[in-house]
Amino acid sequence: MYRTHNCGELCNKYLNQDVTLSGWIHQIRNFGSIFFVDIRDFFGITQLIISKKILHTDFFLRKEYLIQVKGKVLKRLSRNYNLYTGEIEILVSKIDILNKSLLPPFSIEDNTDGKEIDRMRYRYLDIRRNPIKNNLIIRHNLMLEVRNFLSQKGFLEIETPILVNYTPEGSRSFLVPSRIHMGKFYALHQSPQIFKQLLMIGGIDKYFQIVKCFRDEDSRSDRQIEFTQIDCEMSFVKVHDVLVFFESFIKHIFKTIKNYEWKKKIPIISYCDAIKMYGSNNPDIRFGMKFVKLNHIVKENNINFLKSKKLVIGIKIKNIDDIDNNLINFLLKKINKKNNFFWIKCLIENQILSSNNVQINQNFSKFLIKYFKANPGDLLFVSYGEKKDSRKLLSEIRIEIIKKLSLKNKNNYEPLWIIDIPLFKWEKKEKRFKSVHHPFTKPKDEDLHFLSINPKKVRSQSYDLVINGMEIGSGSIRIHNKKIQNLIFQHLGFSLKEIKSNFGFFTHAFEYGAPPHGGIAFGLDRLISILLGGENIKNFIAFPKNNEGEDVMTNSPTFFNNNIYN
Structure with a gap:
């Protein structure tokens, strides 16, 4: 042996x-x-x-x-x-x-000297290192726990097709030519969305699948062109039912895998409030720093250069002594070169330190410090201008500060449900509406009348789970009425002929007693990344692609040889 x-x-x-x-x-x-x-x-x-x-x-x-x-x-x-x-x-x-072995291109140690390109090219050597090996072990344990938990709760694991018909809504699809049916193509599915809804119509009460999905889009540190998701669907549920169940699910996962326990309920806020309070639809709420509207303060203090601005907002960062002024200026230069913000630092004995890119009235600065109830060591940022631009800039400043603060708070988790997300977004270039989630998302009942007069106001029965500023899960209650589904397709620019051609089999199924249903999908790669405090999901995937969507180890993608199909 x-x-x-x-x-x-x-x-x-x-x-x-x-x-x-x-x-x-x-x-x-x-x-x-x-x-x-x-x-x-x-x-x-x-x-x-x-x-x-x-x-x-x-x-x-x-x-x-x-x-x-x-x-x-x-x-x-x-x-x-x-x-x-x-x-x-x-x-x-x-x-x-x-x-025997050649001399490895990098050290097989926990703290390796290997660059990412070499670690990707020789991934089988990288897997020998404890950090990658242990990530894969925990990934296995996570998948096992997901299967056990959902199975015990009555969910049935069912595999759905990967080779599917191409549908023109959503991200770009990867196409696979058919050898038998020359000139025809399959698409690699972007998610099992339609099939899991058909399972509900087929009488399956609860479904789940740990499934590979494929989207032809740009890769980055938290996104791969092929990724794994925990896909779930339930019959006879409303938004509240889904949020309650999957709150217990995510708490169980963190307790079992991380031994981290959330005793309080996961807070729920609307998309509109998330934008107003944090300037983001996936905010990191660990450090507070909610946006405070200051327009009325500007008018009361007669601050001329701010009075004409549509929105003046600020945030307070508590006890920021460990971030010096040079770092603050570096962060601000990285974010924006325009002079549409300023900062004020509260010092001891009623002294203040402010940025010099605008002339700030000392009395106004002291008033702001009092208004924010700032203590020595606290830092104020104020952004002003158009509503969208002001929120975007302050959000970017907030995110950069959080990156610094989170280095000492990697094991602190703050989850958040975002609900009432808009159903549509307007694409200026294409001059048409697109779905924020997907075209099968049910509108809120009280907003249905807006479909005919102002589709931008229609909110959806959707929900995102955000943890520490990263979207971990996303789902919705689905449309189960054929008339509403066809109406949504028409708002997305599909003709009746296109609806029948691309989705006819699906909408026809609605005529056979489709139940109310809804679900959610969690990004497995992102979930394990945040569980283990990682910043790059590639470290939690056995054989990932690089940020250009390439596998440098196997040299894919490569040029196509027509002889393969002869």
């Missing part, structure tokens, strides 16, 4: 036993007549003592050589408390090289 034990299990109870281990050479220390060698496998590291007497004259060892050793377990003179096997070592009596 290749091994009697793994490299992470031996301890004092195995003393004086003969064992066989197999693994990669992690470290070699040459002490003349003997070598101290650390051997590593999936489970851990064990120290070996190898006498040069047992080695052939032409025998050569190097890091990442795969070896098999036989020997006796001895008590280690100096215990290594960083290893479970640190109490023992193996006196090797026989060694064989199972496979």
